[in-house]
Amino acid sequence: MSDSAATDAGIVSTARSPDGAAVWVDGLVKRYAEVEAVRGIDFEVATGEVFGFLGPNGAGKTTTINMLCTLVKPTAGAARVAGHDVVRERDDVRRNIGLVFQDPTLDAYLTAAQNLRLHAELYRLEKKVIAPRMRQVLEMVGLWERRSSTVGTFSGGMRRRLEIARGMMHSPRVLFLDEPTIGLDPQTRRSIWGYIGELREREEITIFMTTHYMDEAEWCDRIAIMDHGQIVALDAPEELKSQVGHDRVTINTDDDDAAIAALRERFGVEARVHEGAVTFGVPGGEQFVPRLFDEWDPAHPPIRSVSVSRPTLDDVFMSHTGTTIRDAEEDQAKNRNRMMVQMMGGGRR
Amino acid sequence: MSATTERGAAVGAVGSVAAGADGAAAATPVISVHVPPHSLASELRAIRIVWQRDLIRFVNDRIRIAATLVQPLLFLFVLGSGLQRLSSAGTHGVNLKTFIYPGILCIAVMFTAMFSAASIVWDREFGFLREMMVAPVRRSSIVIGKCLGGATVACSQGIIMILLAGLVHVPYAPLLILAIFGLQLLLAFTITAFGVMIAARIKQMQAFFGVMQMIVMPMFFISGALFPASGLPQWLEILNRLDPLTYAVDPMRRLVFSHLHVSAAARAALDPGVTWWGWHVPGLLEAGVIALLGLAMLAVAIAEFSRVE
């Protein structure tokens, strides 16, 4: 425990002390009977940060959140949330966190307002602030007008928004959002990101979220890429992308094969045809383009168009895990199917 | 108010979420709330809200209310009138419906209590249990609130049964009613605690009802709800004395019979009372047995729910 803190101190100079960080995790492990869901992760989240966990299905994101929110006991390692130990000071951790679980946890038979009131009572909010606070969070997610409707009549997006409002009801210092936008249409996803942005501006809050949408990870201040229970990369999205080390250049020509050969001979880059255009990666793509035109032999097929794009998080994920997130999920799905067949056959659980 | 409608509109418009947010932020300061450390008062609040939730859900559930109203009528009149045709000779002139009234009251309360406890299994299936489990309150408060909620809902069933007493010639004597009310409340609590204890372990609805059926039906038949608890074959007598429901039905029947004008022979035949090795168990002790069982199961349920994971 202490030696891992010491080695990491060199990397994140100011940070590896448990005080002051909103979330501080050291060598956290969770082992279930059949799988090691989390295999020793270390990270920390500064107060006020939006921190994202990105990873395919089964990477261990939810398990990590469950340990941080005291619902699951770590097999090994330590973690502190809002300055409190998640094993020894459970009650203090719970007072200071808000949660939006991956699966819905509303009472569909109660109204929106009754759900929030129940929450307020469980979190022992002062009586006189309950009503105004409820109004505030409901207005934030645009559900104030629907406060007296039964949650059972809400659409999936409305329920999600209500859960976010509920998670905010008691002004938590750290808000955990496990896949807050999964299964929602792009518009609702955007508005949910709107609330999250709004939250950061209005309240002093740290947000810890998981997602497997690459585009959403871009909204985070920092992201950790998780795969098979381990963190394989952790940095700001821009940093991660620049660490990939190359930009993607795409050119259109009349003769792709000749162009690929020319690129190999003259510039030493391996290009391939991807979606009908010649694509290759080079460091500093913008500087490469002028050189490309200067040195492009008139004998080569003329270049009709060229575009340069920065590496995406997909490229980052690929460079760290060797697969795209989609492939990783397909593998997982296959495993899951196999497991399900086993379970039905073996009658386990 | 107008700010609210504007915001409602802004959320709908693509891309204007942030703009709407800024407007609202400027208009209303953030209402500051904080969660104090836990205290006895806060635990009582948690118990109350968990209890209240069960009541709200019950009141909103018309089908359950209808079942609450119809179920006792079905039991009492269909079963009572049907059996009466067979056994009028053996009841010494006492209406069979009067005789089975305490037993039917107990079983009606028991079914309702089971159903209330089952809501924990629903809560787990539909995720709501996690909302309560992660709240900064003691698990014991949640379990106690749940048991009280179930007991209260089951109580409504008991009250309906008590209202029906006159129809089966049980007099509305205030003391009798009060005592019956107290006994059925105790039973409702104990059965809910039992159901909650089971629900801590059994996570699927079907399995839960399977287990319940396996336990509740025999309990009902063995308890003496439908027959007097004396002169039984030895094996049945042993089972009868082990069945907790026996100790709810018996004192209730004794109370009812003490308010009836019946012959000594009828009393001896129909209300012989429960004996332990020949010793007549007093009603208060019987109530104590129910209460003790309830508390023990509550304790187990709390321990089960307090384990992490």
Ligand SMILES: Nc1ncnc2c1ncn2[C@@H]1O[C@H](COP(=O)(O)OP(=O)(O)OP(=O)(O)O)[C@@H](O)[C@H]1O
């Ligand atoms: N209660 C449990 N018992 C046994 N294994 C579990 C349990 N919970 C999770 N696991 C296993 O731990 C691994 C990680 O699961 P986890 O739910 O943390 O993944 P995730 O990253 O949240 O995935 P997703 O994107 O699908 O939500 C999986 O292999 C899963 O099967």
Ligand SMILES: [Mg+2]
């Ligand atoms: Mg998950």
